[in-house]
Amino acid sequence: MGRVLAQEQEMISDSNVEEFELTAKDFKYIQWFMHKSVGIFLGDRKRAMVYGRVSRQLRRLKLRRFSEYKELIENDENERMLFINSLTTNKTDFFREYHHFEFIEKVLKQEWREGGESHLRIWSAGCSTGQEPYSLISSLYVSGILESCEDISLLASDLDTTVLQTAKTGVYSDESVETIPDMYLRKCFVRGKKQQQGKIKIKKGLQQFIEFKQINLLDEWPMDVKFNLISCRNVMIYFDRPTQEHLIRRFHQYLKPNGILFLGHSESVGSCADIFHHLGHTIYVKQ
Ligand SMILES: C[S@@+](CC[C@H](N)C(=O)[O-])C[C@H]1O[C@@H](n2cnc3c(N)ncnc32)[C@H](O)[C@@H]1O
Structure with a gap:
């Protein structure tokens, strides 16, 4: 859930000083790569969002610029998957569009x-x-x-x-419960005990x-x-x-x-x- 919230907030916390280098050519590469491999179309207005998410990956790997990361993405399947994961938007809810x-x-x-x-x-x-x-x-x-x-x-x-x-x-946190109508909650889910207190799980x-x-x-x-x-x-x-x-x-x-x-x-x-x-x-x- 934290990840989804972070995705929504990142647009707000854009800063003018960039910690990592992401050139126009790098951004074009990311647009091309995501479209070709998973169909996701990242318009030019998504640059701040992409920068935020890619930055997290560079920080994790202690890299300074996207060009170094690009090499990894191209040669390491696991890193490639983590890169793609970082650029998907996963917002969802129980009983969304009821x-x-x-x-x-x-x-x-x-x-x-x-x-x-x-x-x-x-x-x-x-x-x-x-x-x-x-x-x-x-x-x-x-x-x-x-x-x-x-x-x-x-x-x-x-x-x-x-x-x-x-x-x-x-297993889901308390907040997720809010969109589950009572009847389903009673019949289909169980509430966690002890360490799982406040969480729910489907039967x-x-x-x-x-x-x-x-x-x-x-x-x-x-x-x-x-x-x-x-x-x-x-x-x-x-x-x-x-x-x-x-x-x-x-x-x-x-x-x-x-x-x-x-x-x-x-x-x-x-x-x-x-x-x-x-x-x-x-x-x-x-x-
Ligand atoms: C916004 S969520 C929607 C979740 C749920 N269907 C809903 O409406 O609440 C979009 C999901 O589509 C997935 N997705 C994006 N591109 C995909 C692709 N090429 N193949 C499979 N799943 C993809 C993302 O990883 C993400 O989890």
Whole structure:
């Protein structure tokens, strides 16, 4: 959580005196590298944010200038991953954009039951620290969907290995609880005791349905199944339009007939409107 807060605050604490050297050419390299390898488009206005995050890495490694760091990024896979992790934005919450969970419980429950759908496959693509997949599984449980299906599996993936570690552990601080409606809190989570006082964790029986995997959405996807629901929310806003369109078409291929796609509040299927029907609230059905 501290990392997310730091990400939000860094724009405010910009200083005129720069501790490390990051030339215009270095910044261009970072823009190119992030776009090519993970699709993230860093506009020129993001320089202060990039400088702040890269500085932390240089300080950790006791380096003076970005050019020295660049060598490491190019030759050391582990450092490359830490560099990418440092430039992702991971803001998330439990039950963020609650209308999607209402849609599962009110509409999808009915449709899946009527369609005799007993093998449910769900994908939370870009799951960050895990609040999204844990909210999804809670919703499936509370609505009774989990009980009525023979087989449910939820794939939760992210590019960032640091946030995935938090997601797998699934232990959250007190502040996270604020966005969890009481009913879910009572039925799906346990409160920590002794050293874990003030923390919460999803019940083990629910956590077991989720498989966490590192997947770069720009790479080959390792799954050979199709999904009833793909939730890719607040991920594509960091991509440019061609990358977004490419991804939307791939999601389409990975959905079952009438499969559902959830996007984030400021995202849309753009020019792929011919292959998805929009139900409102950034909920799309595969055509
Ligand atoms: C702002 S968070 C959104 C989390 C959650 N879906 C939500 O809406 O609350 C965006 C996440 O997308 C991930 N991401 C960015 N580029 C990615 C890529 N190319 N492949 C997979 N995940 C990516 C980031 O690491 C980050 O955790």
